[in-house]
Amino acid sequence: MGKFDKATLDGRLKKISKYNVKIYNWAKTSYNTSELYFEPESEDDIKKIIELAKRNKKNIRAIGMVHSPSDLPFSDGYIISMNKLNRVIKVDLEKKTVTVEAGIKITQLNEELSKHGLALSNLCSISDLTIGGVISTATHGTGVNFGCLSTQIKCLTLLTDSHGKMNCSETMNSDVFKAALCNLGALGIITQVTIQCETAYLLEANQIPAKLNYILDNLDAIVHSAEHVRFWWFPHTDDCITWKANRSNKRPLPQKLSYIHDTLFGFHLHQLVLYLSRFRSSTVPKINQLIFSFKFSKPIHFIDDSYKVFCFDCLFSQYVNEWAIPIEKAKYAIKDLKRWIETNEISAHCPVEIRFVDQDDIWLSPAYGRKVCYIGIIMYRPYFQPVPYRKYWAGYESIMRSYDGRPHWAKAHTMFRSELEKVYPKFQSFIELQKQLDPTGLFLNPYLRRHLFGENVDVKNPKAKL
Known part of the structure; x- marks a missing residue:
């Protein structure tokens, strides 16, 4: 991959970008080399990166801790690391909700909630994950009367290609909300979420x-x-x-x-x-x-x-x-x-x-x-x-x-479109919504093209297949 000319970037994007960054997932079972790697610090930064990707006809993916044991997080175009968008925006003690940026890690979120006498109702086994990544893959804990972690989300903000910034909840853009709670990064970039908590226990x-x-x-x-x-x-x-x-x-x-x-x-x-x-x-x-x-x-x-x-x-x-x-x-x-x-x-x-x-x-x-x-x-x-x-x-x-x-969407598997549309009643609705919100495939990557759209795209694996 050739060196990107950073002189073509505006001053802000130049400051938060690197080129040809090679990234491995946590287990080092998949890797990615992106043409441009960004570390935005605000929602406005992300909007600028999206516009740049559209202008240059590049795919774009937002990543967190890259813990997924598959190539789900990766893109051969631009990568956005969400790790600096990790702030707590608001704690509502009366409603027992917290609004945070999507790059906050579960470990940090737990500590912040504890300071306010709050806690999440259920958790996954691994805490070194971002809330955005957890939501995008319907990551779960355990408890027969407890849903996946996405069910604790009250509302979210999604940056899309065709519809710009969308605020979504049960009562606002409800279809997008139900799709975005396990969206695999295919609909856009989640920047902010409000989570229903409970009294610390x-x-x-x-x-x-x-x-x-x-x-x-x-x-x-x-x-x-x-x-x-x-x-x-x-x-x-x-x-x-x-x-x-x-x-x-x-x-x-x-x-x-x-x-x-x-x-x-x-x-x-x-x-x-x-x-x-x-x-x-x-x-x-x-x-x-x-x-x-x-x-x-x-x-x-x-x-x-x-x-x-x-x-x-x-x-x-x-x-x-x-x-x-x-x-x-x-x-x-x-x-x-x-x-x-x-x-x-x-x-x-x-x-x-x-x-x-x-x-x-x-x-x-x-x-x-x-x-x-x-x-x-x-x-x-x-x-x-x-x-x-x-x-x-x-x-x-x-x-x-x-x-x-x-x-489990975050993990490597061999179920593709012909099977997925049979086992997911809303699969076709998701695909139609994806095409509405992302008509040019800006947010698609090899994993999504392979599993959701049936394209023959290989996984980049650093070791021989055994």
Whole structure:
């Protein structure tokens, strides 16, 4: 890619731009080299960048922390980093709402809310994400009566190509609002959101070992036994961990972490043995047993601020895949996955994470119109080294498809337009709206062209395909 002549930019854009910036996602499974990379500090800056992109016929994408384990964030045209648009604009204590810029990280948002005695009603596991990215992909936490994080949004501001600045809510531009709450960056750039919060609260969490058959035989009761429930299954074993959390008025009892237990073993030794297993994959079942026995075989109980309980360390680089299926089909899908792994001699890393999310009416949300169970699989990339995963992924996705599954948009998957329009009732409405708001495809990128429009566009992967 040739060097861009920055002399053609006005003074402000010159100050906030770089050229030919190479960006990797967090896991380093995809990368991007943009012609121009911008770090705007205001909505006006973004408007200028959009006008420049239109004038030069370039595609444009807004990015946050680039945590998505796919090429969803990337563009071969212009990239806008939202990280400097991270301000809290307004806190309304009476309505318990907060208005923030879309580049604010969940970690910062949690801290700011805590200062005002507020908290989010539910959170995803990873806090190193921007609120704009979380909304754009319908990122979720767990709790059968709690929707994805986008359901907590009261209103948002969207900068579009054809309609300029749009303020959207349930009562204003309502169709755009329902589409924008999981818009994949295809409609424009979200610059500001207002979030419905609640009074700050403590969560009491209990993490208890259990057997897979027991959980599946009692799944409905377990799912409804606490406000927030998830469990992890360790492939090649019958071992699981159930995690339950409820709001509590008890005194705080923070979780005690140990360097030897949680860092030396839980991170460094874990990564080392997975690296060595690249040369002898038959050791993976033993590794899974070891990880469970040493780190998770004893109950854990703690009480802390909600955001400290919801979030946890996702360790190191990984390939991940996660689909949502109707909740009533969960136990059958998990049994099929276990059987398939055993039959096909797959060396599957631990854990398989199972979470539960309430239905919503967001057009492209995997939970549109139904309560869902998210089943997430993982293959770690120790020291950023590749591991075989494609056979595992293909078998897993086949099972998820057989149970009417919908993939998590931020994660790499193989569902394309011909299938998406069958599993999403509002898919065609979304495409029509996208064409209205972005008639020239200004905000499209390879991921969107590949998945939403059926074009043959490759993923830029820095490692060989395994």
